Amino acid sequence: MKAGSSIGEWVNERAPGLMPVYRKHMTEYYAPKNFNIWYYFGSLALLVLVNQIVTGIFLTMNYDPSASGAFDSVQYIMRDVEWGWLIRYMHSTGASLFFVVVYLHMFRGLLYGSYQKPRELVWLLGMTIFLVLMAEAFMGYVLPWGNMSFWGAKVIVSLFGTIPVIGKDLVEWIMGDYLPADATLNRFFALHVIALPLVLLLLVVLHLAALHEVGSNNPDGVDVKHGPKGNRWDPTKPADGIPFHPYYTVKDLVGVGLFLAIAAFIIFFQPTFGGWFLEHDNSIPANNLVTPLQIKPVWYFTAFYAIVRMIPSAFGTAVWGVLGMFGAILLLFLLPWIDAGKVKSIRYRGTGYKLALTLFVLAFFGLVLIGTDSTEELIPMLFGPSVDVTSVENIFGRIMVLIYFGYFVFLWLYTHLGWEKTKPVPERVTTHD
Amino acid sequence: MTKRYISFFVLALGLLLGTTAAMAEGPEMPDAGTNIRDTASLQRGAHIFFNYCVGCHSLKYLRYERIADDLGLTEDDVMSNLNFTGGKFGDPVISHMPEDDAQKFFGKAPPDLSLEVSAKGANWVFAYLNSFYLDPKSPIGWNNTVLPNAAMPFPLWELQGEQVPVFKQAKPGDDPEIESLKLLHAGKLTPAQYQQAARDVTNFLEYASEPAALQRRHVGIWVVLFLLGFTFLAYLLKKEYWKDVH
Numbered sequence: 001m002k003a004g005s006s007i008g009e010w011v012n013e014r015a016p017g018l019m020p021v022y023r024k025h026m027t028e029y030y031a032p033k034n035f036n037i038w039y040y041f042g043s044l045a046l047l048v049l050v051n052q053i054v055t056g057i058f059l060t061m062n063y064d065p066s067a068s069g070a071f072d073s074v075q076y077i078m079r080d081v082e083w084g085w086l087i088r089y090m091h092s093t094g095a096s097l098f099f100v101v102v103y104l105h106m107f108r109g110l111l112y113g114s115y116q117k118p119r120e121l122v123w124l125l126g127m128t129i130f131l132v133l134m135a136e137a138f139m140g141y142v143l144p145w146g147n148m149s150f151w152g153a154k155v156i157v158s159l160f161g162t163i164p165v166i167g168k169d170l171v172e173w174i175m176g177d178y179l180p181a182d183a184t185l186n187r188f189f190a191l192h193v194i195a196l197p198l199v200l201l202l203l204v205v206l207h208l209a210a211l212h213e214v215g216s217n218n219p220d221g222v223d224v225k226h227g228p229k230g231n232r233w234d235p236t237k238p239a240d241g242i243p244f245h246p247y248y249t250v251k252d253l254v255g256v257g258l259f260l261a262i263a264a265f266i267i268f269f270q271p272t273f274g275g276w277f278l279e280h281d282n283s284i285p286a287n288n289l290v291t292p293l294q295i296k297p298v299w300y301f302t303a304f305y306a307i308v309r310m311i312p313s314a315f316g317t318a319v320w321g322v323l324g325m326f327g328a329i330l331l332l333f334l335l336p337w338i339d340a341g342k343v344k345s346i347r348y349r350g351t352g353y354k355l356a357l358t359l360f361v362l363a364f365f366g367l368v369l370i371g372t373d374s375t376e377e378l379i380p381m382l383f384g385p386s387v388d389v390t391s392v393e394n395i396f397g398r399i400m401v402l403i404y405f406g407y408f409v410f411l412w413l414y415t416h417l418g419w420e421k422t423k424p425v426p427e428r429v430t431t432h433d
Numbered sequence: 434m435t436k437r438y439i440s441f442f443v444l445a446l447g448l449l450l451g452t453t454a455a456m457a458e459g460p461e462m463p464d465a466g467t468n469i470r471d472t473a474s475l476q477r478g479a480h481i482f483f484n485y486c487v488g489c490h491s492l493k494y495l496r497y498e499r500i501a502d503d504l505g506l507t508e509d510d511v512m513s514n515l516n517f518t519g520g521k522f523g524d525p526v527i528s529h530m531p532e533d534d535a536q537k538f539f540g541k542a543p544p545d546l547s548l549e550v551s552a553k554g555a556n557w558v559f560a561y562l563n564s565f566y567l568d569p570k571s572p573i574g575w576n577n578t579v580l581p582n583a584a585m586p587f588p589l590w591e592l593q594g595e596q597v598p599v600f601k602q603a604k605p606g607d608d609p610e611i612e613s614l615k616l617l618h619a620g621k622l623t624p625a626q627y628q629q630a631a632r633d634v635t636n637f638l639e640y641a642s643e644p645a646a647l648q649r650r651h652v653g654i655w656v657v658l659f660l661l662g663f664t665f666l667a668y669l670l671k672k673e674y675w676k677d678v679h
Contacts (some may be wrong), residue, residue: 033678062595075494078645085645086652232677242678250671257664264660268653272551283551283642431679 027189030231030241031248032218034429038112039218040255041105047256048098049204053197053278055091063143067182070145071285077128089271096277098261099300102130106332110357113344114217120336125207127333129339132203134301136196139188141298142180146282151295152157153188155182159308162319169431179288220346220429227428240429276372302371304328307404310370310397324401331408336409340415343422350420356410363403370397438568454532462579465559467636469646475504478637481630483515485588489543493525495641500526503644539584550640555635561588562631566596566614578611594620594625 011148012019058277062081064073077084106126109115115123142153157174161167176183215225215238224238232241242248272278276299281292297305307328308321343349369375375393383392414420458459469475479500501511508522516522518529528543535542547564550558564586568576577583578598587593597617600609640647643665 072494078643079494079499085643085649089649246674247678250667250674254664254666254671257660257667261657261660261664264653264656268649268656271649280552280554283548 018326021183022186025208027232027243029212029244030224030234030237031216031244032220032222032224032238032240032429033242033247034214034218034220034240034431035248035251036219036340037255038104038108039216040252040259041101041108043252044101044255044259045098045105046204047259048094049200050095051090052098053070055094056193057085059091060193061190063145063189065143065185067185069147070143070185071337084160086267089267093267093271093273094277095140096273096298096300097259097266098133099137099260102133103300106130107361110335110360112219113221113339113349115336116339116341116344117336118214119211119217122207122210123336124333125203125210127329129200129203129207131329132196132199133345136200137298137300138194139192139196142185142188144282145185145191145286146229146279147284147287147292148279148281148295150180150214150286150288150415151292152297153184154170155295156297159322159325162322164317164319180286192401217344218429219345220347220426222425222427222429224429240348294373294376296373299368299372303367304371306367306371306397307401309402310367310394310401324405328404331405335408336411340412341420341422342415343420343425344427348423348425350422352414352420353411354406356414359403360407360410363400363407366396366400367404438536451606462554462556465555465635467555467559467639469636469640471636472505474633474636475640476506477630477638478517478633478635479504481592481634482637483517485592486546487518487526487528488588489528489530490546491528492547492641493545494547495644496523496525497521498523499644503640503647523629539586541584543585543655546638546641548642550639555639558638559631559635562634563593563628564614565590565593566598566611567587567617568598578614580612589627589630590620590621592622592630593624594618 059077062073062077062084064070074088078219079085081087090210105118109123110128138156142149145402157171157180160174163170172178174184175181175185215223218224222240224240228239229236231237231241233243264275267276272280279298284290294303304325309322310425311321311324314320341349341353346354369378370393375396376389379387379389379392379396467474497511497516498508500506500515501508502524504517506515512522518527520527530543532542549564557579561577564578565575566578567574570576571582573584573585573586575585575587577585577587594616595618596614598611599613599615603609617626
């Protein structure tokens with residue numbers, strides 16, 4: 001105890017700014033006391049990010065980023081490196097769970113209007129994290145240099161080829177060759193292990209800093225900062241706020257434990273997750289002469305990939321699908337300005353909003369199914385074996401694309417034209433436990 | 434409120450796991466019934482592999498030493514009963530067949546089988562080993578219903594015997610479709626014994642595609658139990674801290 005406090009004093013004398021920073025973000029950051037299960041996913045995303053960085057460091061110690069050595073080195077890690085299989089499965093499962101957690105975290109934002117004023121900057125930084133994460137995951141997926149890595153890289157990079165005039169040159173510039181090759185693998189490795197993780201870390205710090213400036217939203221969408229003042233710790237702080245540490249650190253610990261138990265179950269018992277987390281075709285080395293039966297990205301990209309596939313070519317170019325895909329992400333960025341709702345939380349919003357959000361989520365799942373080609377099996381199961389799968393898929397998929405984009409159009413009309421009938425929002429946060 | 438969220442989550446997770454389980458295996462194939470913890474089956478499978486398959490197919494990611502460790506065999510067992518290629522104990526399993534010759538004989542080099550089960554699934558490999566038939570039209574005399582026009586002759590014919598196709602009634606002008614295969618000449622093994630042999634080879638190849646699978650389930654059960662215990666303690670800690678939040 002004595003030694004501890006004297007070390008503390010020693011540091012404090014030399015860096016008096018450290019403790020105030022700690023207090024501002026931990027013991028004196030007053031978070032609303034009514035967070036529910038949806039509020040676990042932010043801290044879980046941070047946990048997965050740390051997992052990806054730590055396991056990634058160990059993987060790079062044995063991975064060979066060359067077209068001739070990459071595939072073999074992954075098998076070397078799986079078989080000859082002590083606990084190498086565990087490190088790789090933690091990394092590959094972590095990648096998929098990262099997206100599970102981030103998608104749920106984003107959905108929380110939609111449920112409770114966390115993107116609305118004054119948290120637009122928090123949302124923009126979060127969306128930027130999502131975009132960088134997609135690039136990071138895509139490049140990571142190419143590194144094992146299996147056949148799906150190769151063809152996935154070829155298809156995704158060639159999306160840029162649909163851009164008129166510069167497309168073809170752009171594709172060669174990205175890959176450094178005419179096909180995904182050694183040069184591509186080298187640069188994707190560099191970007192995946194150095195460049196993008198640094199950007200991600202910086203963005204996460206900014207995301208949290210921006211959040212702590214304005215304070216956290218909550219399931220009631222009540223701004224505790226503007227509510228009554230005075231709690232047990234500080235008479236000037238929100239009455240409905242509790243210190244992040246220790247209250248939410250111990251609460252998040254429960255979420256962490258449960259999440260890790262689920263993750264461990266996958267890692268140790270279902271590491272490929274039936275081909276969803278690690279695809280069967282990636283057990284075959286990259287081969288530019290053998291095309292896999294179905295080329296499809298990993299599940300977390302498939303909703304956006306399905307948008308590309310469902311939007312038909314027109315006026316002699318296929319660029320519309322690609323524009324649709326980027327548009328689908330851009331619209332999410334713009335949500336704080338599309339939604340002019342007077343009320344944040346879905347608990348007090350109009351029926352139209354509840355209906356629209358439900359349809360939006362269903363459309364997203366529908367697009368995931370199309371993008372993973374699960375529809376190849378689902379459609380004959382539902383409509384009988386004689387049905388024309390492609391045409392049913394096209395009709396179904398285009399309806400899903402219309403609903404996806406329709407959500408934003410509807411939301412703009414609904415809130416800007418004042419059609420929304422909201423319920424009264426309580427003065428203080430409500431608790432249910 | 435919390436209860437509703439939790440039941441929603443459990444439901445969503447159940448749905449997800451259900452769909453993924455349903456879609457894990459591709460087109461319906463009979464279940465291979467493999468079990469990599471059945472060491473005797475792995476040993477029998479290894480025997481068949483090293484007597485009939487290694488002539489053409491390598492397992493370049495699997496070392497003899499690893500086989501000995503995982504299958505409960507001694508160095509001597511492996512080196513005198515399984516290793517016919519002259520490799521050292523610490524070497525990977527590399528077939529003797531030169532790639533140029535293979536190219537000449539079959540028109541295609543025989544693939545390495547280290548990851549065959551990871552790539553195709555155990556059921557596929559099991560079905561493939563059961564689906565060879567005599568085909569006079571094929572340059573090698575053999576064909577396969579699971580992988581039509583496979584460039585591979587059937588090395589296990591002396592075990593299974595020789596199968597011939599039974600054709601469906603076809604419209605005039607169409608090629609008749611194969612309805613089933615029937616045994617023309619019996620082999621050394623009865624059909625039931627051959628099924629078991631094919632299952633054993635498949636089991637061995639499943640092991641070869643991921644030797645760590647033996648280890649990970651062993652460790653995994655303790656990790657999951659520890660984490661559940663940890664979660665319970667964390668929950669008690671949370672309750673204690675939150676007693677005074679109303």
